[in-house]
Amino acid sequence: MTLPMLVLAAAEDGAGGGPFSLEPGLIIWTWIVFIALFLLLKRFAWPAILRATEERERTIARQLDEAERLNGEAKAALEEHKRLLANARHDAHALLQEAKAAADKEREMLLQRAREEHDQVLERTRKEIGAERERAIAELRREAVDVSLAAAAKLIGERLDADADADRKLVERYLAAMGDRH
Amino acid sequence: MQGDVDIGELIMHHTGDVYAIDFSPLFKWEYGKFLPDLHIGSLTLNLTPTRHVVFMLLVALLVFASMWLTGRALERQRAHERAPKGLANAMEAFVLFVRNDIAIQNIGHRGAAFAPYIMTLFFFILYGNLLGLLPWGATVTGNLAVTAGLALMALVVIEVSGMVALGFKGYMRTIFPAIPGLKGVGALALSVAMAPIEILGKLVKPFALCVRLFGNMTAGHFVILSLFGLVFLFGHVVAWRWAIGVGSATLVLGVMLLELIVALVQAYVFALITAVLIGVNQHAH
Numbered sequence: 001m002t003l004p005m006l007v008l009a010a011a012e013d014g015a016g017g018g019p020f021s022l023e024p025g026l027i028i029w030t031w032i033v034f035i036a037l038f039l040l041l042k043r044f045a046w047p048a049i050l051r052a053t054e055e056r057e058r059t060i061a062r063q064l065d066e067a068e069r070l071n072g073e074a075k076a077a078l079e080e081h082k083r084l085l086a087n088a089r090h091d092a093h094a095l096l097q098e099a100k101a102a103a104d105k106e107r108e109m110l111l112q113r114a115r116e117e118h119d120q121v122l123e124r125t126r127k128e129i130g131a132e133r134e135r136a137i138a139e140l141r142r143e144a145v146d147v148s149l150a151a152a153a154k155l156i157g158e159r160l161d162a163d164a165d166a167d168r169k170l171v172e173r174y175l176a177a178m179g180d181r182h
Numbered sequence: 183m184q185g186d187v188d189i190g191e192l193i194m195h196h197t198g199d200v201y202a203i204d205f206s207p208l209f210k211w212e213y214g215k216f217l218p219d220l221h222i223g224s225l226t227l228n229l230t231p232t233r234h235v236v237f238m239l240l241v242a243l244l245v246f247a248s249m250w251l252t253g254r255a256l257e258r259q260r261a262h263e264r265a266p267k268g269l270a271n272a273m274e275a276f277v278l279f280v281r282n283d284i285a286i287q288n289i290g291h292r293g294a295a296f297a298p299y300i301m302t303l304f305f306f307i308l309y310g311n312l313l314g315l316l317p318w319g320a321t322v323t324g325n326l327a328v329t330a331g332l333a334l335m336a337l338v339v340i341e342v343s344g345m346v347a348l349g350f351k352g353y354m355r356t357i358f359p360a361i362p363g364l365k366g367v368g369a370l371a372l373s374v375a376m377a378p379i380e381i382l383g384k385l386v387k388p389f390a391l392c393v394r395l396f397g398n399m400t401a402g403h404f405v406i407l408s409l410f411g412l413v414f415l416f417g418h419v420v421a422w423r424w425a426i427g428v429g430s431a432t433l434v435l436g437v438m439l440l441e442l443i444v445a446l447v448q449a450y451v452f453a454l455i456t457a458v459l460i461g462v463n464q465h466a467h
Binding site: 027038042045049050053 | 194197198225242246254256257277297298299306326327330
């Protein structure tokens with residue numbers, strides 16, 4: 001018997017006959033049986049068999065989520081740390097710069113003041129010296145007049161009258177000439 | 183005995199479906215078509231349970247019983263905090279293989295939701311295939327109506343799950359595909375032209391599922407019965423009768439071992455392809 005003959009034989013048998021017949025009622029039966037089996041297994045068998053595995057899967061999934069969350073947190077913390085460190089470095093730098101600027105200013109100011117004081121002292125000293133000299137010169141001049149007069153009086157006493165105005169003027173003229181030369 | 187046995191008739195009878203329970207010579211009950219034919223439009227169907235319906239119920243019963251007992255044994259082992267052992271542990275590994283490596287792996291992250299369907303499908307087909315290899319057994323998966331029923335169900339699951347996952351618009355894209363590199367009227371025209379091919383593609387895949395399972399299971403029985411038929415064909419050669427018997431039985435043994443593998447492989451293939459097709463419809467492509 002060849003295959004076409006088999007098919008023919010089956011066709012002759014009609015529904016419920018050979019292997020090549022297709023009885024629609026059996027399709028319905030297949031659905032009924034399969035769906036019933038599916039529901040029964042889903043309700044009574046699969047949960048019991050898969051419980052351990054599904055629990056393990058849930059645990060692993062939870063742990064993975066947790067790990068991811070922690071990783072994210074750690075990353076955020078690291079970023080925060082880096083940011084803080086950068087800020088601190090920046091602040092320190094700024095502080096140092098500020099301190100340096102302040103120190104410079106202070107030094108400049110102190111130097112300035114020192115210089116001014118020095119100038120003042122010098123000025124004062126110079127003035128004092130000048131005044132001292134003026135006084136000494138005046139003193140000297142008066143002394144010189146007196147000495148000169150005394151000397152002249154002694155010298156000329158013999159022949160000049162100290163009280164005579166002409167004589168006195170002569171001497172003073174001479175001294176003035178001396179002062180001019182001085 | 184030889185001569186009056188028509189081996190073709192025997193094969194047809196063995197692989198075909200009847201309104202009878204046949205365990206001859208122990209027991210035979212021919213109850214006939216006791217329910218009336220139902221007419222729905224042009225379709226005529228009869229819901230009288232055939233031999234294959236009875237075996238299908240037996241398959242369902244065996245699947246349920248084995249899985250239920252496995253689950254109970256596992257729960258008891260877990261309750262006593264004992265290490266998993268024995269047949270229950272093996273069945274658990276088997277079920278987990280179907281769940282993880284067939285369903286979830288091929289469907290993707292929503293695979294767990296479809297796993298009960300794929301697992302039921304796999305074990306229903308596997309038990310049906312194996313039951314057909316037992317003496318007096320009938321191969322329900324070698325019945326075109328049964329495989330057609332399973333394939334139609336797969337078609338509905340694949341397309342409905344696709345519609346749910348992709349939404350109406352996304353699902354329509356699987357019928358009217360986006361044409362890359364084209365815009366406007368050209369793309370529309372080509373898209374519409376592609377629609378019949380896409381629809382045909384959707385229908386062909388379950389059809390292949392149906393015919394593949396039916397063909398594989400029926401062919402195995404054809405081969406086994408044909409090899410047995412050698413006994414009847416050459417039994418009249420008196421001098422070599424014993425050799426014919428031994429040869430035929432040896433060949434049948436080999437094919438039977440092959441059939442064990444085929445039973446597993448076909449259950450695997452049906453479940454796998456169904457899972458792959460569900461998975462394909464889960465993502466827009």
